[in-house]
Amino acid sequence: MNGDDEQLLRGRVYGHDHDDPGPRPDRRYAELVGGPLDGLLLDITDRAGEAPATGVPLRTELGRFGTGGRAVYTPRPGDPTRFDWTGDTP
Template sequence: MDSDDEQLLRGRVYGQDHEHPGPRPGQRYVELVGGPLDGLLLDVTGWQPEQLDAGVALPTELGRFGAGGRATYDPRAGDPRRFDWSGDVP
């Protein structure tokens, strides 16, 4: 992924369609920091605290393992608005 691809992804919501890529009013988001999904927002509306604490493994074709792989993100200590990349898994 080059810098043009990275700029295209910024401000977009993970999993949203290309026609409505941005955040929606009334939803709660965290920013994904680092890794293949850097700069994307993840909609965590309605998530329970234990779900937020567990982090996520998000399917992506952009990571180390390509199609079928997942990028893992964990909540940043002291900043609940950001999840930091912790690696890619098959």
């Protein structure tokens, strides 16, 4: 992925089509920080304040394991609006 690809991902919602208008005002989002999904937003509306202790594995073809792999993001301590990349998993 190059710098142009990274710019295309910024501000987009993970799992939504590239034609989607982006974040919606009635939803809550966390920014994905680092790793292959850096800059994407993760919809956390349905989590209602609960943060997973072990992280969230998100499907991506951009990670170390390619197609079928997952990038793992964990809520940043003290800032539930940012999830940090902790690695990739098959």
